[in-house]
Amino acid sequence: MTNPARAAAHPVDALFLERWSTRAFDATPIPQADLDSVFEAARWAPSAFNHQPWRFLYLHRDDPAWDEYLDLLVPFNRDWAQRASVLIFILSDRLIDRSGGESQTSYSHSFDAGAAWAMLALQATRLGYHAHGLTGVDFDAARAALRVPERFRIEAAVAVGRRGDPSLLPDSLREREQPSGRKPIGELVFAGRYPIIP
Numbered sequence: 001m002t003n004p005a006r007a008a009a010h011p012v013d014a015l016f017l018e019r020w021s022t023r024a025f026d027a028t029p030i031p032q033a034d035l036d037s038v039f040e041a042a043r044w045a046p047s048a049f050n051h052q053p054w055r056f057l058y059l060h061r062d063d064p065a066w067d068e069y070l071d072l073l074v075p076f077n078r079d080w081a082q083r084a085s086v087l088i089f090i091l092s093d094r095l096i097d098r099s100g101g102e103s104q105t106s107y108s109h110s111f112d113a114g115a116a117w118a119m120l121a122l123q124a125t126r127l128g129y130h131a132h133g134l135t136g137v138d139f140d141a142a143r144a145a146l147r148v149p150e151r152f153r154i155e156a157a158v159a160v161g162r163r164g165d166p167s168l169l170p171d172s173l174r175e176r177e178q179p180s181g182r183k184p185i186g187e188l189v190f191a192g193r194y195p196i197i198p
Helices: 013-017 031-043 066-072 075-081 110-125 138-144
Strands: 053-058 086-093 095-097 103-105 130-134 152-161
Touching: 013 075, 031 053, 031 110, 053 066, 053 110, 066 086, 075 130, 086 110, 095 130, 110 130, 110 152, 138 152
Parallel strands: none
Antiparallel strands: 053 086, 086 152, 095 103, 130 152
């Protein structure tokens, strides 16, 4: 059945409409080869000066430290993300190292890491998985627990896995467990200057 909220107003590849952020995961393992393909897609994202500021820290759910990873999420997200197959933390390097040992601040590190996240999410979709990005994270605890150097910003966490039975979710989330729509282009895209809105 087609979801009218996922109908494109202009021609795009179906992959863009197929990608959505489920919260119902089935807890089945992801083969490392599939996860490597997801990271390989992210590796090819564009970045300023080809700096590639993104870094990914991840664990499979069968890792002994899984609960420690989960505990870095806020309780709301921990409740549903616990059934994901993999948890990923996305970092971005705030500095660009130049020749001569000098570093300069990167203006676009977050933007570039976002491009890598998009590639990751689309490749996960192509392989039959769902990738749900989230910022409901205890960022201070994550920095300490994951030993993230100060020059890196923790951008977000990502839960990845196959879609599970929505009945496992609380009622409030079960009702929302469907692909969402998007604002029309006319509310997002403007030729020339930003419009004056009365």
